[in-house]
Structure formats: structure tokens, C-alpha cells
Amino acid sequence: MTVRIVTDSTADLPLQFAHELGIAVVPLSVIFGDEVFREGIDISHDLFYDKMAHGKVMPTTSAPSVGEFLEAYEPLLKESDEIVSLHLSSKLSATYNNACQAAQILADRGARIEVIDTRVVSLGMTFAVLAAARAAREGCDIDQIRAVVERTIGRIRIYIMLDTLEYLRRGGRIGRGRAFLGAMLRVKPLLSLRDGEVHPEERVRTKAMAMERLYQIATSYHNVQEVALGYSTNPQDAHDLKVRLAKALPHANILVTRVGPVIGAHGGPGVLGLGLLEGEE
Amino acid sequence: MFGAAAGWLEKHAESVNAINVFPVPDGDTGTNMFLTMRSVMEEAQRCPDQGAGSMMSAMSRGALMGARGNSGVILSQIIRGMSRAMDSADAVDAGGWVRGMEEGSAGAYKAVTKPAEGTILTVMRESADAARQALEAGTADIIGVLAAAVAEAERSLERTPTLLPVLAEAGVVDAGGKGLLVLLDGMTRHLSGEPMEVAAAAPEEHVGREWLAVTSQLHEHEESLYGYCTEFLIGGQEMEPDSVRNRMLELGDSVLVVGDERMVRVHVHTDDPGAALSHGTHVGSLLQVKVDNIRQQADRFLEMHEGQPAVAAQPEAISTVAVAAGEGMATVFRSVGCTKVVSGGPTMNPSTREILAAVEACPAGDVIVLPNDKNIIMAAKQGQDLTKKRLRVVETRSIAQGIAALLALNQDDDLDANLQAMEEARLGVRTVEVCRAVRSTSVRGVKVREGQIIAIVDDELRLAAETAEEGVLRALEGIEAEGASLVTLYYGADTKQEEAEALAGLLRETFPAYEVEVVYGGQPHYNYIVSLE
Numbered sequence: 001m002t003v004r005i006v007t008d009s010t011a012d013l014p015l016q017f018a019h020e021l022g023i024a025v026v027p028l029s030v031i032f033g034d035e036v037f038r039e040g041i042d043i044s045h046d047l048f049y050d051k052m053a054h055g056k057v058m059p060t061t062s063a064p065s066v067g068e069f070l071e072a073y074e075p076l077l078k079e080s081d082e083i084v085s086l087h088l089s090s091k092l093s094a095t096y097n098n099a100c101q102a103a104q105i106l107a108d109r110g111a112r113i114e115v116i117d118t119r120v121v122s123l124g125m126t127f128a129v130l131a132a133a134r135a136a137r138e139g140c141d142i143d144q145i146r147a148v149v150e151r152t153i154g155r156i157r158i159y160i161m162l163d164t165l166e167y168l169r170r171g172g173r174i175g176r177g178r179a180f181l182g183a184m185l186r187v188k189p190l191l192s193l194r195d196g197e198v199h200p201e202e203r204v205r206t207k208a209m210a211m212e213r214l215y216q217i218a219t220s221y222h223n224v225q226e227v228a229l230g231y232s233t234n235p236q237d238a239h240d241l242k243v244r245l246a247k248a249l250p251h252a253n254i255l256v257t258r259v260g261p262v263i264g265a266h267g268g269p270g271v272l273g274l275g276l277l278e279g280e281e
Numbered sequence: 282m283f284g285a286a287a288g289w290l291e292k293h294a295e296s297v298n299a300i301n302v303f304p305v306p307d308g309d310t311g312t313n314m315f316l317t318m319r320s321v322m323e324e325a326q327r328c329p330d331q332g333a334g335s336m337m338s339a340m341s342r343g344a345l346m347g348a349r350g351n352s353g354v355i356l357s358q359i360i361r362g363m364s365r366a367m368d369s370a371d372a373v374d375a376g377g378w379v380r381g382m383e384e385g386s387a388g389a390y391k392a393v394t395k396p397a398e399g400t401i402l403t404v405m406r407e408s409a410d411a412a413r414q415a416l417e418a419g420t421a422d423i424i425g426v427l428a429a430a431v432a433e434a435e436r437s438l439e440r441t442p443t444l445l446p447v448l449a450e451a452g453v454v455d456a457g458g459k460g461l462l463v464l465l466d467g468m469t470r471h472l473s474g475e476p477m478e479v480a481a482a483a484p485e486e487h488v489g490r491e492w493l494a495v496t497s498q499l500h501e502h503e504e505s506l507y508g509y510c511t512e513f514l515i516g517g518q519e520m521e522p523d524s525v526r527n528r529m530l531e532l533g534d535s536v537l538v539v540g541d542e543r544m545v546r547v548h549v550h551t552d553d554p555g556a557a558l559s560h561g562t563h564v565g566s567l568l569q570v571k572v573d574n575i576r577q578q579a580d581r582f583l584e585m586h587e588g589q590p591a592v593a594a595q596p597e598a599i600s601t602v603a604v605a606a607g608e609g610m611a612t613v614f615r616s617v618g619c620t621k622v623v624s625g626g627p628t629m630n631p632s633t634r635e636i637l638a639a640v641e642a643c644p645a646g647d648v649i650v651l652p653n654d655k656n657i658i659m660a661a662k663q664g665q666d667l668t669k670k671r672l673r674v675v676e677t678r679s680i681a682q683g684i685a686a687l688l689a690l691n692q693d694d695d696l697d698a699n700l701q702a703m704e705e706a707r708l709g710v711r712t713v714e715v716c717r718a719v720r721s722t723s724v725r726g727v728k729v730r731e732g733q734i735i736a737i738v739d740d741e742l743r744l745a746a747e748t749a750e751e752g753v754l755r756a757l758e759g760i761e762a763e764g765a766s767l768v769t770l771y772y773g774a775d776t777k778q779e780e781a782e783a784l785a786g787l788l789r790e791t792f793p794a795y796e797v798e799v800v801y802g803g804q805p806h807y808n809y810i811v812s813l814e
Contacts, residue, residue, distance in 0.1 A: 179692070184616040185769065186798050187688065203617070203688045205814055206796055208766040 003136045003145055004076045006085040008064065008095050009039040011125040012230060012260050021133035026064045026072045028095060030261040033057045039261050048261035049233055049269070058170065059265040063094040069102030073113060077106065082142045083113040086129050086149065088121045089196035092173050114146050116153075119196035122263050123228035123275030124156040126255070155278040158193040159201065159217055161210045163270030165189055168198065171266040176200055190214070207270075211237065214274050215244055221278055224252045228275035230259040237272045282468050283325065283340060287318035291539060293463045297456050310456035313350030313630055317357060318464070320347020320632065326530070332371040337364035337381075345663060346634040352457035353632070354659035355389050355401055359461075362388030375426045379416045382409035382430065392659065399444025401457030408434040408465065427469045434462040451722045507533045507550040510573040511557050515545045517565020528560050550575065598692055599699060600643030603651040603683050604631055604661075607774060609803030610680060617687050619651075620644070626680075627654050628806055633663045640664060640672055647671045647696045649703065653683040655740060671696065675703045678740055679712035680771060680802070681812030711760050713738050713811040715752040718745070734808070749776070749808035750784045754791065762813050768795045771802030771810040781809070 007013065009027040018025055027038040030048060032055055037043035052059055064072075069085075076083055085103065090096035096117045103113035118128045131152040135145045165181055168174045174181070175198035180189045183203070188210040190202040204210050218227065227245055231238040238256045246254055259271060267273075297311030324343025328336050341364035344357035363381035365388075370377055386409045390396050411433030412426040420426050438458045442449040469475070511533075515525070522545050526538035533551030545565070549557050554572045561567050603614045606626030614622050621639040625631035636657075640648045648670050652661045661674045673696065677683040689706035690699055714737045721731045724742045729735055734746045736756035743759060746752035757768065768788055772781035778801070785797045795813075802810060 179618065182616050184613045185684070185800060186767075186796075187617070199693075202691065205685075205688070205769075206767045208764075209814075 002080060003082045003084055003140070003142050004080045005129065005133045005136055005145075006072060006076070006083055007125065007129045008087050008099075009260055010088045010093070010095075010121050010262050011086070011129050012122045012257050012263065013126055013129060014255075014257055017126075017130065017133075021130070021137065023129060023133050024072055024076060026069060026095075026099075028064060028093070028262045029062045030059045030265050031062060032059050036062075037261070043261060045258050045260060045264075049264060052264065053233075053269065059261070060171070061093075061262045061265050063098055066098045066101045066105070069099050070105065073102060073106055073111070077111050081111050083111070084132050084136070084142060084145050084149070085113055085115045086118050086125065086132060087115065088125060089119045089193065090117045091119075091175070091196040092121065092198075112142060114142055116146065116149055117196070118149075118153055118156075120153070120156050120158055120193050120275075122158075122259050123230045123255075123257065123273050124158040124193065126228055126257075127156055127226055127275065127277045128152050151280070152277070155280065157221070157276040157278070159214060159274045159276075160191045160193075160267065161207075161214060161270075161272045161274075162189050162191065162267060163207075164268055167266055167268035173266050174198055207237075211241060211272070214241060214272065215248070218245055218274055218276060219248045221276060223279040224249050224276050225279040226275075226277035227252050227254040228273075229254065229256045230263075230271070230273035230275070231256075232259050232264045232267055232271040233269040234272070237270075241272070241274070282471050283318070283321060287315065287322050287464075287467070291315050291537075293460075297460045297463065310350065310352045310460055313353040314356055314457070314460040314464075316349050316632070317344060317347050317353035320344065320634070321357075321360060323347075323534075333373045333377075334368050334370045337367045340364065345667060346637070347632050348660050348663055349632040350630040350656050351659045352401060352460060353630070354663055355392055355457065356461070356464075357633075357663070358388040358392035359385035359405055362386065373423065375416055375421055375423045378423050379409070379412045379426055382412050385409070392663075397445065399441040399448060400455050401461050403441065403444060404434050404437045404455070404458035404461050407437040408461075424469065424472045427465065427472065431462070431465045431469050434458075434465055438462050447724060451724065507535075507552050508574060509552065509554045510535075510548075510550055510571075510575045511554040512546075512548045512569075512571045513558060513561050514568040515547065515561045515565040516543065516568050517545075518543060520545050520564050525560070525564060529557060532557050532560075597645050599647045599649060599690065599696060600640075600645035601649050601651065601687060601690060602636065602639045602643065603687065604636070604653050604657055605680060605683070606805055607803035609774075609801040610771065613684065613771075613800060613802065614687065617684065618690065619687055620648075625654075625657065626804065627656065630654070630657050630660065633660045633667065636661050637664045637668055640668055640670060643670075648673070649690070649696075649699065650674045651677045651683040651686055653677045653680050673700055675700060675707060677707050679710075679714065679812075680804070680810050681710050681712040681769070681814075682707040684769075684812070685710040685814060709814055711739060711762055711765070711813040713743075713753060713756040713760075713809070713813070714807055715746075715749050715756070715809045715811070716807045750780070750787065753784060753809050753811055754787065757788065757792065757811070757813065760813060765813050766794065766796060767812075767814050768792070768797045769812045769814075770797065770799045771804065771812075772799065773802060773804045773807045773809065775805075776808045784809075 006024045009025055027041055029036050029038050085099050087096040087099055099115045103115050118125050128149050132145050132149050135148045177191050177198040177200045179200045187203045192199045192201045229238040242254050242256055294311035294315045298309035321340045321343040324339045328339035341361045344360040348354040348357040362385035366381040366384040367377055386406045389402055389405055396402050408430040412430040415426045415429035438454050441455040441458055520542050522538050525545055529536045529549040533549045535550040537548040539546050551557050600620040602621045603619045604623045604625045605611050605614055611622040620643050623631050623635055623639045650661045652658045655678045658676050665672045675686050677686050685706045686703035689702045718729045718731055718733050718735045722729055727742050729745045734749050734752045736743050736752040738756050743756055770781055781799050785799045788797045
């Protein structure tokens with residue numbers, strides 16, 4: 001019996017992968033005032049970014065409830081009694097906690113659900129989810145899949161260029177990136193995710209320099225297997241970086257995606273994310 | 282003897298200042314050397330033991346701490362070298378003095394990374410050599426060897442333009458070397474009982490300018506223990522400035538007394554301005570009086586500086602100290618995480634003591650200092666041996682370099698990695714500084730009239746212009762900066778925001794490849810400090 005793989009919408013998993021590999025996606029929501037939109041279901045990326053740019057209210061986000069997880073897990077348990085559920089960093093969202101509670105409830109009924117805190121988001125999470133799904137398809141058991149996922153997570157690096165820290169600050173997800181607040185000069189913050197939290201890396205003065213630094217960072221790793229580039233509103237940035245990286249890293253797969261509303265609500269416009277998966281030693 | 286030398290230098294400070302080559306309003310050599318000597322004399326007065334050895338070592342410490350500007354730092358190393366040679370002596374003979382001069386010369390050369398000839402170093406070395414020759418030729422008394430040293434210092438000073446082309450072009454001798462000559466001459470005159478009057482009185486406006494320069498340095502840099510800044514002018518006959526000075530030293534600190542037997546100008550910080558003034562009425566009649574409550578000013582200053590955004594108030598492994606002039610500039614530095622800002626800049630070089638005080642006040646044991654001016658680098662470096670903290674200096678030569686270096690600081694990396702990253706960041710920035718020329722001169726083919734606008738690119742005088750805006754524009758046009766994408770305009774205290782915004786608009790039109798950002802720097806003298814990166 002195949003182990004089923006579940007993730008949440010902040011993995012920004014391209015739809016085709018979800019279909020091909022049979023991955024179930026539980027949506028988080030974005031909220032404008034009293035309007036709630038489930039990511040990927042009730043609102044398109046275009047509409048969301050348009051509302052964020054022109055709407056009067058700033059979007060907030062919310063994690064799937066325990067009930068929503070139960071609703072997602074229960075139908076899968078008719079086909080399999082084992083699930084691996086991978087979620088965004090528990091330090092950034094209640095999603096992981098709610099999934100754990102749902103898993104606990106179902107464990108009492110005999111199901112085995114391994115909930116994993118990937119300690120990353122979006123593009124980085126994609127690597128972990130795909131690794132889990134491929135392992136499941138190859139027939140690995142739940143413990144083997146967990147081991148594969150943990151090894152993969154250890155090889156994920158995430159760097160993020162933001163246009164402004166304002167959205168992160170307002171959403172309360174700034175972590176140690178707070179150190180970069182308050183500059184009286186125009187500064188492009190370069191952040192990373194470390195131990196599941198936003199971490200300040202560098203401040204550069206312009207987007208051109210920030211893009212250059214992302215390129216340098218990506219090419220400073222010796223053994224990059226996969227690259228994922230995610231943008232919120234500027235596809236050209238992602239495309240430009242992809243073209244350069246394709247030359248510098250001819251053996252790496254490069255995936256470009258648009259980050260969804262939930263990550264977009266915290267990153268703001270002009271986000272360019274770089275996810276790297278290092279090869280195994 | 283050193284006291285007499287310091288007084289002699291004080292009288293000549295303006296003539297030393299006047300021969301600075303660069304037309305920018307920067308740390309005047311004479312003022313810097315005099316203020317360094319003043320710190321030396323203060324330490325000497327505090328020394329309980331009158332033996333030459335312990336007196337010299339007290340003076341050496343005063344020199345190290347009070348060193349201001351590169352000429353001050355070199356002078357402090359000269360005094361330190363002398364002190365080492367006279368370590369245990371109770372009195373100094375001619376031989377001891379010659380060894381002292383030689384040690385002083387060696388110390389000065391060591392203080393400079395790339396010693397240049399045609400500077401104070403050359404004058405010191407050659408006059409020490411002359412003192413040695415006089416000794417070996419049989420001169421047995423200290424006045425004799427000193428006189429030989431002074432005579433050679435004069436000749437050596439005259440030769441400095443042949444060694445340093447910039448001096449020849451500007452038609453002057455080296456200012457630091459001249460300061461040294463004045464000090465040696467002052468010692469000789471004192472020992473041999475020669476008159477110590479300034480032959481030709483400096484023009485009144487110069488005296489005024491010098492006075493202002495020095496007292497504003499005192500106020501800018503020294504935390505006074507006393508409550509009232511008291512300034513007055515005494516007119517009279519057969520007055521003795523030295524005895525007035527001694528009385529003022531009993532009453533307070535930050536003492537400055539200049540003048541002659543008929544006119545004496547006094548500046549003192551004291552808790553008893555009445556006593557200071559009444560001394561004035563004893564020796565003559567008071568012509569001008571000005572008393573300020575500086576404690577109240579200091580309180581207001583503190584109030585203003587409290588309640589700063591607590592952006593940098595995070596635990597830090599490495600603290601940073603930046604030297605910056607202007608409240609706007611200080612705020613910019615703090616906003617990008619600078620731990621402490623020392624007030625100072627091209628026109629007011631902070632002393633090693635002031636930089637050290639900021640370093641000691643930092644929470645971290647590792648502290649990186651950003652001098653942000655070429656004339657402050659040595660005073661900052663001198664602090665390394667005087668603190669238990671690990672003090673390192675990134676040799677930033679402009680505000681623009683300082684900001685770039687600060688932005689490159691990464692608290693996750695160790696001190697060495699950061700020093701390297703900050704050095705690289707500093708070198709990745711081009712700086713344009715625009716101000717009014719304070720003297721007419723010619724430097725590397727660029728001729729400048731006093732009062733004209735000049736543009737300096739990376740410490741080199743590049744061009745003269747009619748307006749500050751024209752200066753910025755033409756300077757930027759002349760810079761080849763491949764891959765540069767951002768111009769930041771820091772506009773000064775005397776420049777209007779609208780003028781800066783208008784210039785930014787012009788730059789955006791002229792250089793479509795650059796983003797242009799306008800920031801209030803509030804720096805004195807410089808209309809614009811511009812970074813290109």
C-alpha cells in the first residue's frame with residue numbers, strides 16, 4: 001500500500017507535479033478585511049497581487065484549521081493508512097501545529113500520519129515534497145520516506161531578495177531580520193531562512209546588486225542539483241537570473257514559479273526567492 | 282621646556298595652518314599639533330614625579346591619547362620614542378636628548394605605513410642627525426645640540442618641496458614639518474632665554490579665525506567637568522600671558538590663553554567664572570566678556586540624543602564606531618546599525634581619546650572603527666594598543682565608504698571575515714565631495730581660487746566649478762564606473778532640500794543608468810557628499 005503525501009499551499013508546488021505525483025495540497029488562506037480566500041482555490045495569483053497593489057486593506061493570512069486537516073486526511077485514509085504530511089516552518093505559521101493535532105486525533109483511530117516541519121517555505125519546500133512523493137512512488141515505507149525528507153531538508157538553502165521589509169514586519173514574520181529595519185537609506189535586504197526563521201544576510205543598495213549577489217551565492221555552492229526561482233510580481237527578474245544560472249550551473253535543473261498569495265502577503269511585491277538543493281555528499 | 286614649545290606652537294598655529302596644500306576645509310595641521318601638545322602638557326602637569334623619565338612617560342601617554350589628525354599622531358609617536366630613550370633618567374643631558382630625538386624619529390617612521398619623504402618625518406630625521414653630529418663634534422650642552430637641530434630643521438623644511446611635488450606645485454613647505462620646527466625652536470628659545478614674542482603679529486581676522494577654530498574644537502571634542510564656558514579679552518600693559526594661563530589652569534580646564542603684554546584673550550571652562558574674570562581685572566581691564574552655561578547645553582544635547590530608534594539595540598558580537606559630522610549623518614549611520622557615532626570629520630579631527638571613549642562604551646569586545654577621513658585613520662589605529670578590546674580599523678576615507686563598509690557588516694561572520702568584506706565594500710564605492718575652496722592653490726594641474734566650488738573625487742582634487750550642482754555633475758561625468766547603478770546625494774547643512782532634489786532630477790536625466798537617492802547629511806562645509814556604487 002502506497003504512502004500518501006500531503007503538503008500545504010505554501011509549497012508553491014506547480015499543479016502538474018501535484019497531479020503527476022498524487023500529492024494532496026491543503027490550502028492556507030489570505031484575508032482582505034472580512035473576505036477569506038483559500039490559496040489556489042478561491043483566488044488567482046493575478047487577482048491577489050492586483051488586490052494587494054490597489055486594494056485599501058492589507059492582506060493577512062491564516063493557517064488551515066485542525067478540521068480542514070481532518071477533512072484532507074480522512075478521504076486519503078480510505079486508500080492508505082499511512083500519510084506523510086509536510087509543512088512550512090512551524091516558526092512562521094500554525095499550520096504544522098494544526099496538522100499535528102489532526103494527526104493525533106486520527107492516530108487514535110489507527111492511522112499513522114507523520115507530520116514533518118520542513119523548516120522552510122515555498123521553493124525550498126518543493127524540493128522536500130517532491131523527494132517524499134518520489135520515494136513514496138518507489139515504494140519506500142513511511143520511515144524511509146521520513147529519512148529521505150530529513151536528508152533533503154538538510155540540503156535546502158533559501159535566499160530571498162525583498163523590495164521592502166515592510167510586509168514582513170507588519171505580518172510579524174521578520175525574526176532576526178529586524179536588524180535591517182529602520183535604514184534611512186534605500187537598501188535591498190537579502191534574507192535567508194535559517195532554523196526555520198527569517199535571517200538577515202546582507203544589505204545591498206540596489207536591485208541590480210542584490211541580483212548579482214543572488215547569482216554569486218547560487219554559484220558559490222559546489223554541488224547544486226536543483227534551483228528554484230520564485231517571484232511575486234516581477235517575472236523578468238526570475239527569468240534574467242535563470243538565464244545566467246543556466247550557463248553557470250549546466251547540470252542543475254532550474255524551476256521558475258510564482259510564489260502564491262500567502263507567501264506574497266508576507267514578502268510583498270518585488271520578491272525574488274532563490275531555492276537551492278545541494279547534491280548529497 | 283615642552284610647555285614653552287607648546288605655547289610657541291600655539292602662537293604659530295595659524296601660520297602652520299596657512300600652508301596646508303589642499304584647499305578643502307580640513308583638519309588644520311597647526312591646530313591639530315597644538316591640541317595634541319596641549320594634551321601632552323596636561324598629562325605632564327598631573328605627573329607627581331618631576332624626574333625627566335617619569336615626566337616624559339606621562340607626556341607620552343598624553344600624546345598618545347590626545348593625538349588628533351595624522352600630524353598629531355606622528356608627533357605623539359615622536360614624543361613616545363623620546364620618552365622611551367629617557368626612560369629612567371632623572372635629568373636629561375645632551376647625549377640623552379640626542380638619543381631621544383633618534384628614537385622619536387624611528388618611532389615616527391614606524392607609525393606610518395608608507396613613510397613619505399618631504400614631510401614631518403624627514404624634518405625629524407634630519408634634525409636628529411644634525412643633533413647627533415653636533416654631539417659627536419663635541420657640543421656638550423643640550424642647548425647646543427638643540428640649536429643644531431633647529432638649524433637643520435629649517436634647512437630640511439626648505440627642502441621639502443623638492444621631495445614632495447605637491448608642495449612644489451602649491452609653492453609651500455610641509456605644514457607638519459613646519460609645526461615640528463616651531464616646537465623645536467620654542468624649546469631652544471625657552472632654554473636659552475631668548476624672547477618668545479611673535480615677530481609680526483598675525484592679521485586680526487586670522488587671529489579670529491584661529492581662535493574660533495581652536496575653541497570650537499575644544500567644545501566639539503572635550504567633555505568638560507566644569508559648568509561655565511568663560512571667554513574674555515583683557516587689555517593692559519606689561520601683562521604676562523603665561524601667568525594668566527597658570528591661574529586659569531587652577532580654575533578649570535579647556536584653557537586657551539593667547540596674546541602679548543598689551544592684549545590677552547582667555548578661554549576657560551570653570552565652575553567659578555567670577556574668579557576667572559576677577560583675575561582679569563587684576564592684570565588689566567576687561568574688554569569683552571562672554572559666559573555660557575555649558576552644562577545646560579550638554580543636558581539639552583543629551584536630551585536630544587535620547588529616544589533614538591532602538592534599531593541597533595540588539596545583542597551584537599561586533600560593535601561599530603563611526604566618525605561623522607552632522608546630526609543627519611549620525612542618524613544615517615545609526616539607522617544602518619552603527620553602535621556609536623563620534624562627532625568629527627574633515628574639519629574637526631577627533632583625538633584617539635575620543636575614539637577610544639566610544640570604543641569602550643560599546644557592548645561588544647570586538648569593535649570596528651570607521652574613521653571616514655584620511656586624516657583620522659592614524660588616530661583611530663593608535664587606539665589599538667591602548668584598549669583591552671579587539672579594536673580594528675577599516676580605513677574608510679569618506680562618509681560614502683563608511684556607509685558601504687557598515688552595510689557589509691555581518692554579525693554571523695567572525696571579525697576577520699568582516700574586515701575583509703568591509704574593506705571590499707569600501708573599495709567598491711567612488712566618492713565625490715563638493716565644497717568651497719578655503720584657499721587659492723594649484724594641485725596636480727587644477728587651479729583653484731579661494732571661494733570657488735571644488736569637487737574632490739576619491740581624495741583627489743578633480744575640478745573647480747561655479748556652482749555645487751555643476752561640480753557634482755561634472756565630477757560624475759568624469760568617473761568611469763562600470764556596473765555602477767546608484768548615486769546617493771548626501772546634502773549638507775547649508776544646502777536646501779529643494780536644491781538637492783533639483784540636482785537629483787538633473788542627474789537622473791543625465792545618467793539614466795543610475796538610480797539617484799537624496800539623503801539629508803547635515804554635514805558642515807560640504808554642499809554635497811556623493812557616493813557612486
